[in-house]
Amino acid sequence: MENPHRQPIVLTGGAPNLYDLTLPQLTALLQSWGQPAFRARQIWTHLYRRLTPSFEAMTDLPVALRERLAAETRLGVLSLSREQTADHGDTRKVLWRLPDGNVLESVLMLYPDRATVCVSTQAGCGMGCVFCATGRMGLLRNITAGEIVEQVLYFARGLRSGALAGTTRHDHLTNLVFMGMGEPFANYERWWAAVERLHDPQGFNFGARNMTVSTVGLVPGIRRLAQASLPINLAISLHAPNDALRSALMPVNKKYPIAALMDATREYIARTNRRVSFEYVLLQHQNDTPELAEELAELIDGLLCHVNLIPWNPVPGAPLQRSHRDRVRAFQNVLLRRGIACTVRVERGVAIAAACGQLAATPQPAETTTSARS
Ligand code: SF4
Structure with missing residues (x-):
């Protein structure tokens, strides 16, 4: 019997959810984008200390970086x-x-x-x-x-x-x-x-x-x-x-x-x-x-x-x-x-x-x- 709780699979693309990354993984991602290591720590602070709700609100990051994060990653999936x-x-x-x-x-x-x-x-x-x-x-x-x-x-x-x-x-x-x-x-x-x-x-x-x-x-x-x-x-x-x-x-x-x-x-x-x-x-x-x-x-x-x-x-x-x-x-x-x-x-x-x-x-x-x- 069909399980009423299961919904059709919707492909969401491969953009990583930042909350799934460890700090070393986040650091590696940003380094692969040519960003200095301290950027990862900055973003980590937004995620887990400031509980920042959006990329736009991470105002101490360069605009170009915020745009790239928004385009290529996800700040949560729920x-x-x-x-x-x-x-x-x-x-x-x-x-x-x-x-x-x-x-x-x-x-x-x-x-x-x-x-x-x-x-x-x-x-x-x-x-x-x-x-x-x-x-x-x-x-x-x-x-x-x-x-x-x-x-x-x-x-x-x-x-x-x-x-x-x-x-x-x-x-x-x-x-x-x-x-x-x-x-x-x-x-x-x-x-x-x-x-x-x-x-x-x-x-x-x-x-x-x-x-x-x-x-x-x-x-x-x-x-x-x-x-x-x-x-x-x-x-x-x-x-x-x-x-x-x-x-x-x-x-x-x-x-x-x-x-x-x-x-x-x-x-x-x-x-x-x-x-x-x-x-x-x-x-x-x-x-x-x-x-x-x-x-x-x-x-x-x-x-x-x-x-x-x-x-x-x-x-x-x-x-x-x-x-x-x-x-x-x-x-x-x-x-x-x-x-x-x-x-x-x-x-x-x-x-x-x-x-x-x-x-x-x-x-x-x-x-x-x-x-x-x-
Ligand atoms: S959620 Fe907990 S109580 Fe409920 S079926 Fe699973 S193990 Fe048992």
Whole structure:
């Protein structure tokens, strides 16, 4: 059956997206144009420190260079297709259209003490978790490092200008979570390139400790992250304490069962000494009984970890129910009694389908698109 999310491929020409280039690559490009090396640094500053939205606004560059950049490169490729807000403007979901017609979403969540952006690392997702709207799309494609970075810069620019501040006074992002559409470790190289780009002290300079990556449990990715050079926080979508139940909810468990996942998690903690978050979506009468809470406590006993309980957010057509508040509390109490740090996630953006597991990137029929830099 035709996938309704996939759009006809539109060839966009070979002009490089500047956000896809490393500083050495940008330097090499400019040198091949006969430009002095310092021009690359100047442009890098525009891209990642000043967050300059257009070539025209790079007024310290010679006009001829700006014209050549505009003619032969692209300052971003994402087109803003739809923007929705909820929670009095403190939750903002953006639907992006990619140059090939595919779509993805990102969400800004403003709290009194933090400004968090949740970005996508793939268009769609191939992991097929039964409770997740993105999983129903299937994987459309891996997105590039630049396409990941652009999502972040859009919100950073909007906060700096005051346009996206909602009811808060935030003027910059404080937290970045790779928990939008897609499985980051299934697009590891590009995802990691985006992490390094955003972390670069000469550029955007975003602290690695304020970044969190969420994985469905791809064991090779967890092992790789354990050896990585930057201290990114790790969240693991667990959702069940035994293989039978987890495989029913998350097909990936057949490939990487719980024992393998726990081995990798222990290795990650031993190598990094960092606390892992276990995400546990609560589905009424499926995975939310006190017995399963006990089983979960047994499974993670002694690990440096925290459990984040997420009452399921509705996905149209899914034959599932959100756990009742009393069941959530009972589940949490079992874990707390067993000495396991455990919180219930505060809901954001349910009204605009921006909450966990709801991102489905469904375009409206007559949507117009504007540049991500606007
Ligand atoms: S929960 Fe995450 S990994 Fe699972 S289908 Fe949804 S986006 Fe993919």
